[in-house]
Amino acid sequence: MDNIAGQNQGSKLAVNITVIILVLLWLLPTIGLFVSSFRDRDQISNSGWWQAPLAVDLNFRTRVAADNPREEGGSFILEGNVFADPALASSFPDATGTVSAYGTRAVAPGEFAAGEVSDLRAGGTAVVNSDGSYRIETPEALDRGPTIYFEARTPPKFTLANYRTVLFADGMDRAFINTLTVTIPATIIPILIAAFAAYALAWMDFPGRGLLIAAVVGLLVVPLQLALVPLLSLHTHIGIGQSFLGIWLAHTGFGLPLAVYLLRNYMVGLPRDIIESAKVDGATDFQIFVRIILPLSFPALASFAIFQFLWTWNDLLVAKVFLPSGSDSQVMTVKIADDLLGSRGGDWGILATAAFVSIAVPLVVFFTMQRYLVRGLLAGSVK
Structure with missing residues (x-):
């Protein structure tokens, strides 16, 4: 009789565990839907709902202003910080962040690691550091500054704007x-x-x-x-x-x-x-x-x-x-x-x-x- 009771207890436990698993599987899509409804569109596109409490690496771009370059040793220097762009104020309100990679082409926004020197297609070099500061050096003054694409870690963002x-x-x-x-x-x-x-x-x-x-x-x-x-x-x-x-x-x-x-x-x-x-x-x-x-x-x-x-x-x-x-x-x-x-x-x-x-x-x-x-x-x- 003890063995029978033990078997019954084990069967009951197995049934309870199975029911709990099935309930969780049934609830997971609803939970994911609920969490995603409060998230920003860009963060939804780059990470799953279960990663909502974590920071997310997102791609951004900024246009370098070509006015007032500094001439140094026969080259023209453009310096600044990618986080200072007013268009990115909603993502970086304090104008600070961490750049993990950058690029000069839209098809490869993370082509180069932060701090690595890259060549510009129009001639010259560019470098973007992890703190967002950049230095662009060209042999001639530019009429239009290049576009810098970069990956930066953004904190989790929840909003009621979707509702x-x-x-x-x-x-x-x-x-x-x-x-x-x-x-x-x-x-x-x-x-x-x-x-x-x-x-x-x-x-x-x-x-x-x-x-x-x-x-x-x-x-x-x-x-x-x-x-x-x-x-x-x-x-x-x-x-x-x-x-x-x-x-x-x-x-x-x-x-x-x-x-x-x-x-x-x-x-x-x-x-x-x-x-x-x-x-x-x-x-x-x-x-x-x-x-x-x-x-x-x-x-x-x-x-x-x-x-x-x-x-x-x-x-x-x-x-x-x-x-x-x-x-x-x-x-x-x-x-x-x-x-x-x-x-x-x-x-x-x-x-x-x-x-x-x-x-x-x-x-x-x-x-x-x-x-x-x-x-x-x-x-x-x-x-």
């Missing part, structure tokens, strides 16, 4: 309202329809019920992309075209197979004695559905509501197809993709911030209703 850019972007408030306008009806409508259908498939006998259940299961594997163009053509033909009504119906159609399947499996597992007793007492199918089935099926309803809300809130493809392209009808995903990221290219700080802002509401919904999720998903799996 200000996203939250206060022009039209973002309207996009948030549009997202709620799409998501809430697109979550409620399929639940209402699927609940009636699931009750009929679970507790009402009629010809062809088995075929309908098989069709619902088959629709779960049909890619929604196949239906986008035909469905949009149908909407245009019947007069609803690209509109909120059109996207509500589109999300309803795409969500109904999973809703019916999930709710039907749950309702089948409800105690038959309760339903038969209600019928003996003279209750109609509608009364049984409203007063008995719906209250008992709340975990399954909440489970589907979580899935449908998350899917609809984060949707980009269906919104691009079934909503007008004007700014008045843009949802948050379209606003972020077209206006913020579309005009800013590889601004990873904006991308991380926009992603984290967009998942805030779904996270609240998920953690509010997650206790019903497992109960609803396991419905019908155990008799």
